[in-house]
Amino acid sequence: MNNYTLIGPFKQLLTMHGLPLKGALSDQELTIIENGGIITYKDKIYAIGSYAQLQKEASALKAKSVPIAMEMVCMPGLIDSHTHICFGGSRAKDYALRNSGKTYLEIAKAGGGIWDTVTQTRKAPSSLLTKTIKERAARHLQQGITTIEVKSGYGLSVVEELKMLRAISAAKNDCEADLVPTCLAAHMIPKDYNGSPEAYLEEIAKDLFPILKEEGLSNRIDAFIEEGAFSEALIAPYFRKAQEMGFDITVHADQFSTSGSAVAVEFGAVSADHLEASTEQEIALLANSNVVATALPGASLGLGCNYTPARKLLDAGASVAIASDWNPGSAPMGNLLLQAAVLGTFEKLSNAEVLAGITVRAAHALRISDRGSLVAGKLADFVAFPTNNYQEILYQQGMMAPVKVWKNGALVVNTEA
Numbered sequence: 562m563n564n565y566t567l568i569g570p571f572k573q574l575l576t577m578h579g580l581p582l583k584g585a586l587s588d589q590e591l592t593i594i595e596n597g598g599i600i601t602y603k604d605k606i607y608a609i610g611s612y613a614q615l616q617k618e619a620s621a622l623k624a625k626s627v628p629i630a631m632e633m634v635c636m637p638g639l640i641d642s643h644t645h646i647c648f649g650g651s652r653a654k655d656y657a658l659r660n661s662g663k664t665y666l667e668i669a670k671a672g673g674g675i676w677d678t679v680t681q682t683r684k685a686p687s688s689l690l691t692k693t694i695k696e697r698a699a700r701h702l703q704q705g706i707t708t709i710e711v712k713s714g715y716g717l718s719v720v721e722e723l724k725m726l727r728a729i730s731a732a733k734n735d736c737e738a739d740l741v742p743t744c745l746a747a748h749m750i751p752k753d754y755n756g757s758p759e760a761y762l763e764e765i766a767k768d769l770f771p772i773l774k775e776e777g778l779s780n781r782i783d784a785f786i787e788e789g790a791f792s793e794a795l796i797a798p799y800f801r802k803a804q805e806m807g808f809d810i811t812v813h814a815d816q817f818s819t820s821g822s823a824v825a826v827e828f829g830a831v832s833a834d835h836l837e838a839s840t841e842q843e844i845a846l847l848a849n850s851n852v853v854a855t856a857l858p859g860a861s862l863g864l865g866c867n868y869t870p871a872r873k874l875l876d877a878g879a880s881v882a883i884a885s886d887w888n889p890g891s892a893p894m895g896n897l898l899l900q901a902a903v904l905g906t907f908e909k910l911s912n913a914e915v916l917a918g919i920t921v922r923a924a925h926a927l928r929i930s931d932r933g934s935l936v937a938g939k940l941a942d943f944v945a946f947p948t949n950n951y952q953e954i955l956y957q958q959g960m961m962a963p964v965k966v967w968k969n970g971a972l973v974v975n976t977e978a
Contacts, residue, residue, distance in 0.1 A: 569598025650681025899959025
């Protein structure tokens, strides 16, 4: 069977290849192939370039041809590097209370917030969690998102965190999009734990971490460093144990107060996410490290708070990714492209900076090197938008969805009229 396929021509082929992983980007740095095409081989990109040139190569390979009838812009599959799409229930009540003047922390102290979702997620059977993860991942795929990070963190016990991570694993095995699981057992101090916060973290590290390794449930450990969650001093032994066992570290940092980004830098975390409260000091720390600064504009929209200072981070030399933070409390929308476009407007980001933040730099935030740009040898994950100008994608602020999505070389979404 011949596994070569020529796809094209695309009016513009936006490769996202060759961009630096850190610092500011101008649109002039983007590589755009006019009337371009892609040859795939099984699940990988075999060649990319001018469609006219690729036609000759495809003929020699006896490749099958998939013609693109209308003018389209093709770019890498989008990557959402921070979500909480494994959850039960709703937090519509929290949203109404916030809009009526209550703060996020006030709602949490009154029994709402994360603990409300913990209660509802614990009640949900594993099969229901798997089903809803798949439904949310399928919605993301329709919007061009081919790789999705998914956190636990609404279980907050060894048994319940395992339930969540096994549900994510079951969904992962039955999703067209790729799911990247992350253990967020250190989301908050569980209200029903009969011991100290130190004892809780020790129990998670001792009893949960080995099972994660044994069952391959996650290679990433996350923690929320914030008032009402975990302090820098509390989390340090936990992260040390995680690193000793070979886990990657990522951090919920600087959402309402600072200190989390310093922890991320100290432990060489893959990413520090949120950063809405980051000051010049934290910006400099992150810029002078290899930690990816992940902006979560969905949380800013959901909470009505400041955006991550993405412009300052980029100008200081940091790597900035953009993710949806899709969760039932602070970021219920889950529309990555809309959020990225809005962040670009408020933070004055170039198209190159925004698009890199949801492709190649998002891949970097997950420590995944086989996707995020279109180049020979990488996964054949790409999307096609119904326009002849890539600038329209962000200009439409999430209202323009891709009409075709390829995952691992297979066409998995096709809504072309």
